[in-house]
Amino acid sequence: xxxxxxxxxxxxxxxxxxxxxxxxxxxxxxxxxxxxxxxxxxxxxxxxxxxxxxxxxxxxxxxxxxxxxxxxxxxxxxxxxxxxxxxxxxxxxxxxxxxxxxxxxxxxxxxxxxxxxxxxxxxxxxxxxxxxxxxxxx
Numbered sequence: 001x002x003x004x005x006x007x008x009x010x011x012x013x014x015x016x017x018x019x020x021x022x023x024x025x026x027x028x029x030x031x032x033x034x035x036x037x038x039x040x041x042x043x044x045x046x047x048x049x050x051x052x053x054x055x056x057x058x059x060x061x062x063x064x065x066x067x068x069x070x071x072x073x074x075x076x077x078x079x080x081x082x083x084x085x086x087x088x089x090x091x092x093x094x095x096x097x098x099x100x101x102x103x104x105x106x107x108x109x110x111x112x113x114x115x116x117x118x119x120x121x122x123x124x125x126x127x128x129x130x131x132x133x134x135x136x137x138x
Contacts, residue, residue: 037123039098040051041123041125042115042123044108044109044110045108045112045123046115048104048105048108048112049109049110049113051111052105053113056098057073057097057109057113060094061073064117064133069093070093070094073113073117073119077114077119078121080121080128081128081132082116084124084128084129084132085133087088087101087109088101088106088132088133103126103127103133104126107125107126107128110124
């Protein structure tokens with residue numbers, strides 16, 4: 001019985017991944033800055049993130065963020081702090097690709113992926129990145 005469940009889960013995940021990738025083939029960046037944020041900064045970070053994504057992220061997350069070795073980057077990026085921590089420190093199988101990145105570079109990557117391929121979660125600032133990088137004090 002357990003073996004059947006594993007095969008079903010794998011088949012479902014593969015089918016879902018295919019459907020997400022197929023739906024993203026012609027995805028565009030339709031998101032804009034959140035209310036009250038700086039449209040010029042948003043545009044700059046989007047451009048900077050777009051330049052970094054193919055070199056740093058696409059090998060694992062796919063050129064259209066549909067996932068491959070890493071998970072898809074669509075509709076699952078609402079928590080900016082979690083994304084910043086994953087980029088800077090790694091998470092699970094993801095290496096800390098941004099450990100040597102500046103706060104600006106991580107803000108650009110996070111802003112780009114949070115506002116591309118159907119995502120519309122708004123700007124991530126350098127200040128948010130700096131705060132997310134701080135160790136948790138108990």
